[in-house]
Amino acid sequence: MTHADSEFLQRDRSIHPPAFTPDYKTSVLRSPRRAMISLQSSLSEVTGPAFGHSELGPLDNDLILNYAREGEPIGERIFVHGHVRDENGRGIPNTLVEFWQANAGGRYRHRNDRYLAPIDPNFGGCGRTITDETGFYYFRTIKPGPYPWRNNLNSWRPAHIHFSVFGTGFAQRLITQMYFEGDPLIWRDPMVLGIPDRSAAERLIAPLDLGAAVPLDMLAYKFDIVLRGRQQTLFENKLQGN
Numbered sequence: 001m002t003h004a005d006s007e008f009l010q011r012d013r014s015i016h017p018p019a020f021t022p023d024y025k026t027s028v029l030r031s032p033r034r035a036m037i038s039l040q041s042s043l044s045e046v047t048g049p050a051f052g053h054s055e056l057g058p059l060d061n062d063l064i065l066n067y068a069r070e071g072e073p074i075g076e077r078i079f080v081h082g083h084v085r086d087e088n089g090r091g092i093p094n095t096l097v098e099f100w101q102a103n104a105g106g107r108y109r110h111r112n113d114r115y116l117a118p119i120d121p122n123f124g125g126c127g128r129t130i131t132d133e134t135g136f137y138y139f140r141t142i143k144p145g146p147y148p149w150r151n152n153l154n155s156w157r158p159a160h161i162h163f164s165v166f167g168t169g170f171a172q173r174l175i176t177q178m179y180f181e182g183d184p185l186i187w188r189d190p191m192v193l194g195i196p197d198r199s200a201a202e203r204l205i206a207p208l209d210l211g212a213a214v215p216l217d218m219l220a221y222k223f224d225i226v227l228r229g230r231q232q233t234l235f236e237n238k239l240q241g242n
Contacts, residue, residue, distance in 0.1 A: 015234065016200075016234065024194050061138065067125075068123075070121065071122055074123075077140070080206070082138075083131070084097065087226070095166065099127055101160070105117030106144065106147030106159075109124055120142075156188075159179070162176075163175065163177065
């Protein structure tokens with residue numbers, strides 16, 4: 001995802017958290033005991049399927065309406081927007097961006113989520129879109145709530161939205177999370193604190209964007225996703241760099 005007249009910038013491996021981070025309890029069990037092995041990808045893995053706008057429905061990027069059955073979901077309505085960019089700041093067009101999240105009470109619509117907050121019958125919590133010719137994307141949703149998790153006795157995840165960004169095939173997939181400016185739980189979260197470079201962690205925090213807010217309707221947050229380079233967004237499944 002670069003242009004012929006530019007070179008890839010050197011990746012910075014120091015921004016990524018180590019696989020073994022004791023304060024993040026799950027990493028203790030899943031961190032590799034031996035050096036990882038690089039496997040050669042097959043042609044079918046690095047090519048296709050190609051994603052096009054015809055694959056999307058009219059409400060795929062509207063989480064307020066795409067699961068509504070008997071009225072709109074409960075919670076703070078928000079607008080999220082940004083660009084998917086390369087290491088030189090150029091927008092990446094026709095990129096599939098998926099997003100999923102908990103509802104306003106902090107509960108996912110998933111059978112394994114046993115948090116006591118109720119499921120919102122009008123909120124599915126997932127959607128997708130494709131960037132335009134400038135790399136721009138946007139979607140409407142309900143601001144997710146924080147929720148407890150079994151890391152320590154009183155661990156809470158800050159409000160966040162998960163993102164998945166695809167290249168030209170399923171093997172070219174990057175995953176990250178977006179947090180919200182001003183959330184006091186961010187700098188108490190073991191996942192965030194496990195990132196050794198604070199500036200890399202700060203790039204996961206979406207600032208409030210009043211200029212894009214819809215008056216008397218919803219606030220807006222801006223979240224750019226940078227695929228490579230020194231300003232790269234931290235991706236959970238590419239901890240070794242891209």
